[in-house]
Amino acid sequence: MRLIGVLCVLGGWALAVAGLFITSSTGGRMLIACLGIGVSLYGSLGVLNGYYLERAIWKK
Amino acid sequence: MTGHMRTTGLLIAALGLIGVLGFAAPIRAAELNAADTVLTGISTPKAEDIAAKGDPGAELYGTANDVTMADAKKGLTLADLANQAGQNKVAINFVWTLIAGFLVMFMQAGFAIVETGLCRAKNANHTMMMNFMVYGLGLFAYWVCGFAIQMGGSAPIANLGGVYPVNSEYVVNFLGKPWALFGTKGFFLSGATYDVGVMVLFLFQMVFMDTTTTIVTGSCAERWKYSAFAVSTIFLGALIYPLFGNWAWGCGWLSQLGVNFGLGHGYCDFAGSGVVHAVGGLTAMAVAMQLGPRIGKYNRDGSPNAIPGHDLSYVMLGCFILAFGWFGFNPGSTLGASGNGALRIGSIAVNTMLAGCTGSFAALLYMWIRYGKPDASMAGNGLLAGLVAITAPSGFVNTLSAAIIGWVAGILVCLGVEFFDRAAKIDDPVGAMSVHGINGLWGVLSVGLFADGRSNYGGSWNGVSGSVTGLFYGDAGQLVAQLIGIATLVGVIFTMSYLVNWLVDLVVGQRVAAKVELNGLDIPEMGALCYPDFQLKASDYPVAAGGSSVASSAAAYKG
Numbered sequence: 001m002r003l004i005g006v007l008c009v010l011g012g013w014a015l016a017v018a019g020l021f022i023t024s025s026t027g028g029r030m031l032i033a034c035l036g037i038g039v040s041l042y043g044s045l046g047v048l049n050g051y052y053l054e055r056a057i058w059k060k
Numbered sequence: 061m062t063g064h065m066r067t068t069g070l071l072i073a074a075l076g077l078i079g080v081l082g083f084a085a086p087i088r089a090a091e092l093n094a095a096d097t098v099l100t101g102i103s104t105p106k107a108e109d110i111a112a113k114g115d116p117g118a119e120l121y122g123t124a125n126d127v128t129m130a131d132a133k134k135g136l137t138l139a140d141l142a143n144q145a146g147q148n149k150v151a152i153n154f155v156w157t158l159i160a161g162f163l164v165m166f167m168q169a170g171f172a173i174v175e176t177g178l179c180r181a182k183n184a185n186h187t188m189m190m191n192f193m194v195y196g197l198g199l200f201a202y203w204v205c206g207f208a209i210q211m212g213g214s215a216p217i218a219n220l221g222g223v224y225p226v227n228s229e230y231v232v233n234f235l236g237k238p239w240a241l242f243g244t245k246g247f248f249l250s251g252a253t254y255d256v257g258v259m260v261l262f263l264f265q266m267v268f269m270d271t272t273t274t275i276v277t278g279s280c281a282e283r284w285k286y287s288a289f290a291v292s293t294i295f296l297g298a299l300i301y302p303l304f305g306n307w308a309w310g311c312g313w314l315s316q317l318g319v320n321f322g323l324g325h326g327y328c329d330f331a332g333s334g335v336v337h338a339v340g341g342l343t344a345m346a347v348a349m350q351l352g353p354r355i356g357k358y359n360r361d362g363s364p365n366a367i368p369g370h371d372l373s374y375v376m377l378g379c380f381i382l383a384f385g386w387f388g389f390n391p392g393s394t395l396g397a398s399g400n401g402a403l404r405i406g407s408i409a410v411n412t413m414l415a416g417c418t419g420s421f422a423a424l425l426y427m428w429i430r431y432g433k434p435d436a437s438m439a440g441n442g443l444l445a446g447l448v449a450i451t452a453p454s455g456f457v458n459t460l461s462a463a464i465i466g467w468v469a470g471i472l473v474c475l476g477v478e479f480f481d482r483a484a485k486i487d488d489p490v491g492a493m494s495v496h497g498i499n500g501l502w503g504v505l506s507v508g509l510f511a512d513g514r515s516n517y518g519g520s521w522n523g524v525s526g527s528v529t530g531l532f533y534g535d536a537g538q539l540v541a542q543l544i545g546i547a548t549l550v551g552v553i554f555t556m557s558y559l560v561n562w563l564v565d566l567v568v569g570q571r572v573a574a575k576v577e578l579n580g581l582d583i584p585e586m587g588a589l590c591y592p593d594f595q596l597k598a599s600d601y602p603v604a605a606g607g608s609s610v611a612s613s614a615a616a617y618k619g
Contacts (some may be wrong), residue, residue: 002562006555006558006559009550009551009554009555009558010551010552010555011551012547012550012551013547013548013550013551013552013555014551016543016544016547016548016551017544017547020317020321020323020544021235026536026537026540027536029323029540030536030539030540030543033540033543033544033546033547034543036547036551037543037546037547037550037551040547040550040551040554041550044345044346044550044554044558045484048349048558049349049484049485049486052349052350052352053485056352056353056358056362056485057352057353057355057358058353058357058358058359058360058362059360059362
């Protein structure tokens with residue numbers, strides 16, 4: 001789960017940078033960069049943090 | 061009388077120089093040799109006059125007598141004047157940058173008492189000692205390799221006389237573009253980097269790195285094992301911070317997005333909303349997530365409890381110290397006060413002041429309206445949030461934009477604290493992830509929105525001519541560059557911090573035992589109480605509501 005989270009976070013960055021090569025349009029690059037940031041945030045706050053929340057001490 | 065004569069003499073000499081350089085340019089090379097052009101007719105005060113009468117009016121000091129001559133027998137030449145002017149410019153910039161660095165160094169004291177004040181008395185020694193030791197640990201790591209990785213390829217820096225010894229950057233070519241990854245000169249400040257300009261640059265950059273490391277200690281306070289903190293801090297100062305610092309400030313690939321991809325002036329971060337604060341805030345999140353919340357922070361149903369700090373006066377005083385230090389942080393980032401548009405320091409200082417003010421005001425109003433009281437600690441965090449947010453755009457925006465940026469930051473920090481507390485459930489005793497993480501990212505973004513295209517730091521920035529201009533002033537490309545910077549922070553820097561601290565957890569163990577946490581970290585971790593004469597409660601986790609579930613959590617830890 002943690003590995004998937006890490007890959008998701010890194011994948012968001014890779015997507016944002018790939019946008020620079022995918023299109024030369026400023027609007028397109030902006031959109032892809034925002035999408036990449038969203039994927040990274042999902043990976044960190046959703047997947048990774050979700051892993052720790054499932055094992056949270058107050059649930060024990 | 062003497063003063064008039066001196067002024068007249070200097071005026072004649074200056075007019076003569078302008079005439080020769082300006083109107084007789086074609087014959088300049090042939091007939092004017094600055095080293096041979098001896099200046100005469102300059103009347104200067106005699107040493108015996110000063111010795112006899114003193115100089116109460118400050119009229120006799122600072123004359124042509126004080127210009128260093130290469131050859132005293134020949135007399136004062138044009139070359140002597142030009143060299144003295146150059147030395148004075150660099151001297152002004154050295155002194156400005158060093159004093160700004162000293163101010164930033166003093167911010168460590170502010171961070172120390174803000175964080176300690178927001179923690180419980182039973183952990184005060186531990187929290188204070190983490191803040192104290194980031195200075196030594198961070199400095200050591202940065203001297204060994206951090207500085208070289210970050211600034212080893214950053215030359216030339218004109219305001220500091222060039223700092224030419226740091227001139228080597230490791231670059232790879234990928235998909236037809238150069239990607240500058242890290243510097244390679246300046247390890248241990250040895251070899252040619254034993255250089256006065258490099259030393260000034262090192263001191264200034266080192267105190268910035270130290271600010272980053274001290275952000276993490278706040279979020280992880282009251283449950284972080286001291287040994288794990290020490291190892292984690294060394295990695296942050298030696299590797300993680302310097303890498304992003306290089307990409308943004310050391311001629312790395314983010315700063316070259318303008319040159320290589322036509323995105324405005326590349327990633328722009330004037331004083332470090334991203335480089336310093338977002339790196340610190342995201343690292344804090346990565347570690348706090350792994351540590352888990354303090355015992356008693358959450359009830360069995362997941363609802364949070366407030367755990368008040370032990371000294372609000374510490375917190376407010378610390379905020380003031382930090383606001384004072386920020387006048388080194390932002391205006392000091394011109395790396396000078398003379399030349400290349402550095403006179404903009406006045407504007408940068410006012411922007412800094414304004415954003416802190418509106419941030420504090422916005423946070424105070426938000427809390428007052430939402431919870432019925434003007435919360436002191438959140439007003440302090442609002443001040444810091446405004447300062448964090450204005451750090452990146454401070455050199456590129458006008459005062460109205462600075463006020464708006466600070467205002468938004470003040471609201472964001474309140475929303476951020478609520479988000480981490482209630483939704484993400486990542487325990488952050490001091491709100492550092494909201495202050496530095498969220499508002500660091502907001503500061504980076506705001507450059508791409510509010511930069512007004514009026515700044516001029518020597519005619520170009522990051523190798524692109526003209527002024528940095530944001531979306532609202534006509535350059536959407538700059539916003540894309542800032543977004544790529546944010547993607548790198550949340551994608552790469554967070555991941556690096558997470559993996560490094562995962563490793564630290566496996567090898568050292570990140571969290572103290574439950575018994576240690578409940579009794580306070582001061583004795584078990586540090587060997588001494590911060591307040592030995594005070595009566596401390598051994599397990600003073602808070603509030604009646606949810607008390608049983610808190611006890612269950614504690615029991616689970618003990619087990």
